[in-house]
Structures are given as C-alpha cells and as structure tokens.
Amino acid sequence: MATSDDGGFHGPSIEEFFPEAIFFAGTPFEINRIILIRFLAMLAIILIFWIGTRRMKVVPGRFQSVVEMGLDFARVNIAEDLLGKKDGRRFLPLITTIFFVVLFANLTGIIPFLNISSNAIIGMPLVLAVVAWLAFMYAGLKKHPGAFFKNALFPPGVPWPLYIIVTPIEFVSTFILRPITLTLRLLMNMLVGHLLLVLFFSATQFFLFTATQTSIFYGLFGVGTLAFGFVFTLFEVLVAVLQAYVFALLTTVYIQLALADEH
Amino acid sequence: MLQTILVAATEEAQPNPLLPEPYDIIWSLVCFVVILFFFWRLVLPRMKKLLDERSAAIEGNMEKADEAQREAEAALEQYTAQLAEARAEAGKIREQARVDAQRIGAEIQAQAQSDAERVKANAQVAIEADRQSALVSLRTEVGSLAIDLASGVIGESLSDDKKATALVDRFLADLEASDTAGKK
Numbered sequence: 001m002a003t004s005d006d007g008g009f010h011g012p013s014i015e016e017f018f019p020e021a022i023f024f025a026g027t028p029f030e031i032n033r034i035i036l037i038r039f040l041a042m043l044a045i046i047l048i049f050w051i052g053t054r055r056m057k058v059v060p061g062r063f064q065s066v067v068e069m070g071l072d073f074a075r076v077n078i079a080e081d082l083l084g085k086k087d088g089r090r091f092l093p094l095i096t097t098i099f100f101v102v103l104f105a106n107l108t109g110i111i112p113f114l115n116i117s118s119n120a121i122i123g124m125p126l127v128l129a130v131v132a133w134l135a136f137m138y139a140g141l142k143k144h145p146g147a148f149f150k151n152a153l154f155p156p157g158v159p160w161p162l163y164i165i166v167t168p169i170e171f172v173s174t175f176i177l178r179p180i181t182l183t184l185r186l187l188m189n190m191l192v193g194h195l196l197l198v199l200f201f202s203a204t205q206f207f208l209f210t211a212t213q214t215s216i217f218y219g220l221f222g223v224g225t226l227a228f229g230f231v232f233t234l235f236e237v238l239v240a241v242l243q244a245y246v247f248a249l250l251t252t253v254y255i256q257l258a259l260a261d262e263h
Numbered sequence: 264m265l266q267t268i269l270v271a272a273t274e275e276a277q278p279n280p281l282l283p284e285p286y287d288i289i290w291s292l293v294c295f296v297v298i299l300f301f302f303w304r305l306v307l308p309r310m311k312k313l314l315d316e317r318s319a320a321i322e323g324n325m326e327k328a329d330e331a332q333r334e335a336e337a338a339l340e341q342y343t344a345q346l347a348e349a350r351a352e353a354g355k356i357r358e359q360a361r362v363d364a365q366r367i368g369a370e371i372q373a374q375a376q377s378d379a380e381r382v383k384a385n386a387q388v389a390i391e392a393d394r395q396s397a398l399v400s401l402r403t404e405v406g407s408l409a410i411d412l413a414s415g416v417i418g419e420s421l422s423d424d425k426k427a428t429a430l431v432d433r434f435l436a437d438l439e440a441s442d443t444a445g446k447k
Contacts, residue, residue, distance in 0.1 A: 014278065014280055015278075017278075017280055024286075029289060032286075035286065042298055046298070049306045053313075058320050068313075071306070071310050075310075101295060121284075122281060123284070123288045124294070124295070126283055127292050
C-alpha cells in the first residue's frame, strides 16, 4: 500500500483516506472504497439484526442470545442505567443506532481486505456528533422549555459577577466543544489506528522483502514490526469497542444532563 | 499526532482530513438514517415484544408454580385430615370391640353362673322331693309293717285306724325321741 515500486520506504500518508472515486466521481454522491466499506458495515448491521430478531423465541438460541446481549448492552448498561426506564426507552433507538453504527464501522479497520474504518473519515463522526448535539438540545428544550438555556448558561447558585466568566465557558463547553470533541475523539482514534497499522505492516513488508537484499539482519526488524502490528491489531479491537461505548455513553450523558432538573 | 498530520497535510497540499467532503456527509447521513429507522421501527419493537413475552412467560410460570404449590398443600392437608379421621375411627372401633368383649365375657360368665345355680337348685329340689317321698313311703310302709307285726304279736287287730295311727305316731315319736336322745 505505502511501499512503492522503487524499493524505497514510504510511510502512510493522509492520501490513504481519500482514495479514488469508483462511482459518480465528481458529484456529491461520489462513492469510493471507504464509502463502500461503510455500506458494507451498515449491511452487516442490517443482516445480523434482521436475522437475529426475525423469529425471536422466549428461550433464545445461540445467535439470538448474542444479538440480545448486544441490544441489552445498549439498553441496560447505557440507556436505562443513565436515563432511567422511561427516558431510556425514549432515546433508546438513537443510542442503540449510535452504538452499533460506530462499532461496526470501527471494526472494518481490522478486517482483512477492508483494513480501514469508515469512521476514519470525518463524515460519520461529524454526523453522529451533530445528531447527539440535536438530541440533547431537543431533550433539554422539551423538558424545560423556558429554563434550559438559562440553566445551562447561568448555573444556579453562582454569584452573579462570576457569570461574566462562567457563562462564556459554559456556552463554549456545552454547545460548541461537545460535538467537536465527540467528532475528533472518534475520528482521530480510527485515523491514527489505521496509520499505525499501515506503518507497522508496510515496515514489515519493507524490512522482510526489500531491506533483506542489503543485509539479512533487517529481517529481525521485520519480525519486530510484524509483532507490533499484531499486538496493535488486537488493540484496535479494544479501541473499536471502547470508542463505540464512549460515543454512545457520552451522547447519553449529555441527554441526561439536559434532562436533569438542575445543572 | 494531529499536529503532524495537519502540518503534513498543509505542507504537501494534501486533503485536510478535518474538512468533510460533501459525499462523505451525504453517505454518512443516509447510512445513519437507514440504521436509525431499522433499529427504531424493526429491531427494538421486536426486542420489546420478546422481552414482554418473556416476562409474561416467567410470571405465568411463577403463577402456575404457586398454584401447584397451593394445590399440593391443600391435598396434603386433606390427606392428613383423612388419616387422622381414619385413626380416630380405628381407635373408636377398637375401644368398642374391647367394651363389647368385656360385656360379652361378663354376660357369658353371668349366664354360666346362673345356669350352674339353677342346675344346683333343681338338683336340691329333686333330692328333697326324693327324700320326702322316701320318708313318706317309708313311714307308711314302716307303719303298716309295724302294725302287721304288732298285730301278729299281740293278736289283736288294730283295725281301728284312728287308734292305729295314733299308736304308730306315738311309736315313731318315741323312736325319734330315743334316736335324738341316743345321739346326744
């Protein structure tokens, strides 16, 4: 991928994330390799959950148990845990969607031949962050139509001169930084994870097949970078699950804070 | 890392990964909306239905188990009551039998005693009657014999019955008197 034909070593570049268009080049509906991988991840979600919930039995089989476990994780451990039964049920479709979209799109980063997460380009993280932003704004404005912005920007119990400092901070952190941090956290985790894996495996390629022509000892470096690549691949599995959990959890926390009676 | 990427991106005039491409946003939105509706309209209602069914089944089973327990307890109580009743009945019958046996024994004993006494009394009566009849016949026979003997001895007929009877009586009285005296 990053090694070129002249035998020299080239590290991975940002070009990785902007591959050539395959369909509809030049239009807003351009489809390249990463978009296709994104479609594949979404197709996997639909297939797994459609088949897994098609004929649900009171006593579940193996596959249904796994699907139920996934859905229960989003429902019990994220939504109901933070929002309670009633509000948890209201926002459950959103939270479940965010969790599984992020999870499945992340996991393509370590699946052979796909090898890139569609969350490593900014579109999906940004869309999900904006959705999370809209969700907590909606939750707050619906619950406290008059007091939401007042509670958020002028926290009760603070002496009024402090509002000069507190209010801009609260405004920036609540309404601007939240979606930005949500976007960047996911984007950078996936982007850097991909770059690291490409770096390790292209270095392995270089050391094992190009540099060994100079000296056989470079092969040892190749073994070392391969081992690192292997370890980081496992680490990427953890990161994929963790980032999905964090994204869904933070969205839920923001909704919870907006629903809380007092901030 | 971000810094180096950004620097690298600007230096080599490469695309900035922080600037979203329109196609990226569009396909992200499409995917998100599709998956949202998929979970919202299909998966989560199915899951909810299943959870409701499961809790209903669990509740139903618990109710059934309670019912069975109650029935078993009722049956046990009934059996215990029946057993106690049967025991009481058996005790009563045994007691009755004992009382009956005692009564029958006593009756038989009394019957036997009365029978024995009756037999004894009859025997005594018969003996007395025999003795009396023997006495009477003896007395008559002895009288007539004595008179016959005496008539023969004294040659005189004691035809006069009145006299003869008196004589015999006196004789017998003397005999008895002498007999009594002799015993003394």
